[in-house]
Amino acid sequence: MAASSTAVVELGFAEPPESPLIAENFPSKIGGRPAWLNPEHILLAEQVRCEVCCKPMILLVQLYTPEDYPPEAFHRTIYVFCCKNGSCHKISWRKSFKVFRSQLPKNNIYWPENESSLDSTTKKKSPAKQCIVCGLLGSKMCGKCNQVNYCSKEHQIEHWTSGQHKIHCNTISTTSITEEHNNHCRKLVLFPEFEIVTEQEGKDQEEEEDYGERDGDNNLSNSKALVPVGDEVYENTGVDVDKAFLKFQKRIEPYPEQIIRYNRIEYESENNPEPLWVSDIDKPTVQDINPCPHCGQERTLEFQILSTLLNYLEIDHLQQSSLDWGTLLIYSCKYNCHVENMYYINEILWRQNFSDDGLNWKRNLK
Ligand SMILES: [Zn+2]
Ligand SMILES: [Zn+2]
Ligand SMILES: [Zn+2]
Ligand SMILES: [Zn+2]
Incomplete structure (x- = not known):
């Protein structure tokens, strides 16, 4: 964007x-x-x-x-x-x-x-260690294995239980199983990606308008149907209108x-x-x-x-x-x-x- x-x-x-x-x-x-x-x-x-x-x-x-x-x-x-x-x-x-x-x-x-624009000394900046659960800075480490980083006590506990680190800590587990458990833990904590x-x-509408001339009347009635919310409907019923909301509805309707x-x-x-x-x-x-x-x-x-x-x-x-x-x-x-x-x-x-x-x-x- x-x-x-x-x-x-x-x-x-x-x-x-x-x-x-x-x-x-x-x-x-x-x-x-x-x-x-x-x-x-x-x-x-x-x-x-x-x-x-x-x-x-x-x-x-x-x-x-x-x-x-x-x-x-x-x-x-x-x-x-x-x-x-x-x-x-x-x-x-x-x-x-x-x-x-x-x-x-x-x-x-x-x-x-x-x-090639970088010489070899500047190229190797090490990325920060991330919390295995959420990706924030992993400033803490599992004190038992020193292998996994966490951002907070909360995520360490979450990883110990739902991430099964209590099984994997200090053991040689296959990475695919560990990763599966990590993903399970992340799924519980994070929003889906x-x-x-x-x-x-308005881009595709412009295109539609170009085609529109071919079936002119048809198109017109369709575009009207897309906008069922008219202020006058409310004016007649005397209901208090949230004008901003009606405008909002109209504007997002095409998408x-x-x-x-x-x-x-x-x-x-x-x-x-x-x-x-x-x-x-x-x-x-x-x-x-x-x-x-x-x-x-x-x-x-x-x-x-x-x-x-x-x-x-x-x-x-x-x-x-x-x-x-x-x-x-x-x-x-x-x-x-x-x-x-x-x-x-x-x-x-x-x-x-x-x-x-x-x-x-x-x-x-x-
Ligand atoms: Zn500024
Ligand atoms: Zn975290
Ligand atoms: Zn909160
Ligand atoms: Zn550990």
């Missing part, structure tokens, strides 16, 4: 991965372990703890969003972490999400343009599977993008989206995550305390500032929920 100079929205869709979603492929993805843009400097559990339950959060989404400006952002990834425990979000959603921006210049020691593929909003709307615009652009609100309430104030503390510039909307993403997370929606949102808005420093020796810059997430009107409408559709 990349910033644009106009108000085009790039849509993201979840798909089973075609190739491994590993760092060298610069993936955009849901769930799994983070693919670190900077393999030497990776996040610690302490930086990603839920401020309600204090457990390490897990990766919700990462987007690879390279930019032309500044040169330090030639490679750029945004990481969104969240606590898996819905009750933490009920207590304070602000304390249950974290967003980080990580970037690298074109010439960097980890992803050189051509291998999907690739995020993109498409420009009901979209999980992400990518809005970021180039830094010179004057018109800051507006989110597609899912409701008239719960909008952030100017104070909520404070300026970047590093460069003082404003933060603008980069992308939004829709509630359709929840369908891919294998969470139990019937549970009272399951994870939920109307949309998640991610705001980032407009100027993409680079701070020397700071590998991760915190950015802002804002959660907007559906109004009761919107929720009732969605329920009726089911």
Whole structure:
């Protein structure tokens, strides 16, 4: 995904991965372990703890969003972490999400343009040891075998039990069985992994319009059928309308599977993008989206995550305390500032929920 100079929205869709979603492929993805843009400097559990339950959060989404400006952002990834425990979000959603921006210049020691441009001394930077469960920095080690790293006590315990490390510790197990148990453990802790593929909003409709002239009337009635939600329906019934929700429904209707709307615009652009609100309430104030503390510039909307993403997370929606949102808005420093020796810059997430009107409408559709 990349910033644009106009108000085009790039849509993201979840798909089973075609190739491994590993760092060298610069993936955009849901769930799994983070693919670190900077393999030497990776996040610690302490930086990603839920401020309600204090457990390490897990990766919700990462987007690879390279930019032309500044040169330090030639490679750029945004990481969104969240606590898996819905009750933490009920207590304070602000304390249950974290967003980080990580970037690298074109010439960097980890992803050189051509291998020969580096001499052999700089080439071998050792990647940081990762927690075998979640991929955060593995600053702790199993004290019995000194073979496995963990980010936290929590994941060490999880790996000991559901990862069967109690069997594999200090034994020579076949790697395939160990790996099978590791994957089982990760499956319990992490969100399932999907690739995020993109498409420009409105692109296939333009194509359709070209064809449309052939069966003109037909096409017109079809396009009307796609927009069953008219304000006048509500005006007649006197029901209080959530106008933002109706607008939202209309806009996403042509692409009901979209999980992400990518809005970021180039830094010179004057018109800051507006989110597609899912409701008239719960909008952030100017104070909520404070300026970047590093460069003082404003933060603008980069992308939004829709509630359709929840369908891919294998969470139990019937549970009272399951994870939920109307949309998640991610705001980032407009100027993409680079701070020397700071590998991760915190950015802002804002959660907007559906109004009761919107929720009732969605329920009726089911
Ligand atoms: Zn929590
Ligand atoms: Zn971990
Ligand atoms: Zn061990
Ligand atoms: Zn900044």
